[in-house]
Amino acid sequence: AQSVTQLGSHVSVSEGALVLLRCNYSSSVPPYLFWYVQYPNQGLQLLLKYTSAATLVKGINGFEAEFKKSETSFHLTKPSAHMSDAAEYFCAVSDRGNQGGKLIFGQGTELSVKP
């Protein structure tokens, strides 16, 4: 069975500081991994995805994530936080044992950015 764990339900950084949101996964098959962002009162928007190509994946808004098989991790980073990055972030793995394309989500990490 596949699962996702996000370490830290709340992360607070200062504007201009490094953003690091942690995600670890468990999967018995090579995983497809995703990061989604949810702004207040909005749906989820894809930031980036890993589907077995390059291990360093670049996404929108300056975010990137690195797939590390040895650590079963897919941490999300951004070199310099902006106030507009304040949102909730979800890591997800595609359940490849499910016929209907289910995503298994982590619990979410709320990012706050201080001026």
Add this chain to the structure above:
Amino acid sequence: EAQVTQNPRYLITVTGKKLTVTCSQNMNHEYMSWYRQDPGLGLRQIYYSMNVEVTDKGDVPEGYKVSRKEKRNFPLILESPSPNQTSLYFCASSSDRYQETQYFGPGTRLLVL
């Protein structure tokens, strides 16, 4: 513009009163899902559909029904809502089961009194 739409966006109802949340996508996607989002639990799949007339249960299907009579529409039906179904609901669609992006609707916030 490619999008998934849901209606209504907000709904307050009472226990036992049947309701339907509509979902429509304009991307000709085969795969559609309903998720519910609860604090500390992330999103959990309720039902999914692989194509017209093909649906199956997700992780938390109790108390919900779905139908897929047309490719673009995937309504979620609560026959007899209960307070534990108070949640934020998202519809999503995708062109592929596993690798491709799921596009999410804006969400429906439901309160059952």
